[in-house]
Amino acid sequence: MDAFYVSVELVRQPELKGKPVVVGGTGRRGVVAAASYEARSYGVFSAMPSAQAQRLCPHAIFLPGDHDLYREVSGRVMHAFRDVTPIVEPLSLDEAFLDVTGVQRLHGDPLTIAKALRTRIWDEESLTCSIGIAPNKFLAKLGSEEGKPKISKNGPVYGPGVFVIAPGSELDFLHPLPVRALWGVGKATGARLASLGIETVGDLAATPLTHLVRALGKASGHHLYALAHARDDRPVEPARETKSISHEETFAHDMSNAADLDTELVRQSDAVAQRLRNHSMVARTATIKVRFGDFETITRQLSAPQSFSSSSELLRMARSLLSEIDTGVGVRLLGVGVSNLGEDQGQQLSLDLDGLATAESAAEGAWVGSRTERQVTTNDLIDDVRSKFGDGAIGPASATVNGELRVKRRGEQQWGPNQKPSVDENS
Secondary structure, eight states: OOSHHHHHHHHHOGGGTTSOEEEEOOSTTOBEEEEOHHHHTTTOOTTSBHHHHHHHOTTOEEEOOOHHHHHHHHHHHHHHHHHHOSOEEEEETTEEEEOOGGGHHHHOSHHHHHHHHHHHHHHHHSOOOOEEEOSSHHHHHHHHHHTSOBOOTTSOBOOOSEEEOOTTOHHHHHTTSBGGGSTTOOHHHHHHHHHTTOOBHHHHHTSOHHHHHHHHOHHHHHHHHHHHTTOOOOOOOSSOOOOEEEEEEEEEEEEOOHHHHHHHHHHHHHHHHHHHHHTTEEEEEEEEEEEETTOOEEEEEEEEEEEEOOHHHHHHHHHHHHTTSOOTTOEEEEEEEEESOEEOOOOOOOSOGGGSOOHHHHHHTSSTTTSTTOOOOHHHHHHHHHHHHOGGGSOOGGGEETTEEOOOOTTTTTTOOOSSOOGGGOO
16 A cells, blocks of 8 residues: 555545655654654655654644554455455555456456556545555565655655566566565665675676575575565465564653553553453463663563453563563653463463352353353453443553553554653653
């Protein structure tokens, strides 16, 4: 998708079209999630600190972002993809790979499919996208970049929209590109390759593999050598296994007060456990992430003897991990996560009050049949209330601030805090 978050906002707020618009954290610790092509002409790009973006483009219009809206629109776009082929591998909300090898008799050749998809997305969402067609994923990604609009102070200058790298033309397309076009070539690797006189992908392809392994290591050397020869055998994977679930947040001001940090732990543990249960999964390992004011970042993990999905168990483990860290110097970012995931196959009955339904509910059979061979827990009741009335309808009492329940939501402050700090951020 082209400048996805900004483009979605422009559909909702068409009066902003033609102006430099930036979506992301609007506070001094925020980061840019997306920038309109007008803003990009001033040097503003995603992942840039918002403060730097404001200096480069003082008249830019900053929007805090609406993750729920972006997920909703993304869901409809992905549905359009799956109407073409079931083999769709989403990379993020705004990007996916499609394998159309087996649907060409039904939908036509790849170019016809791509043009039809672009037309449908424009007709249904008023959004544009760029599509790369190639024999493998790596080249398709590069092709999509070639199809992107160009940057201009007057807005996007639209290119072809669809870029085809036909079989047999892979090296002709690939070798003139700068070596940093390859996956895995960042600033450090690029500098190392430049010191060897390697500037283009063609230069890399002409370098003996033994030299690359000596300079970059075995794994990186083999990886880049294969890409330089247009080799990428990875299939499109429509069902990618979830390996971890986490929530982290950057605070507007460093936090050192233990009670405030505990409130954040409560809210984040509740959010992560909710997502875990929404996926019908359980976890064995809890993780916390702490970033201090000087950007030093540490993580700590703890594994439980039994799998869990409850907010209370995750919070207990997170509290135990945080208690071993000196947070008196001030915490810039705090995160809670779970890993070692598996399917929720039911829990053994126990006499734990948290694991029993009320006598009235059991007698009435209110929940019988809705959760096979599993007792109704407090978490089940919370999930049902939230499903019916929304995430903010119920939550931990200790997650309230000045009497207001503040439940963490997926994507909240994903790009850093906004300009106006919350009450609990003034510690």
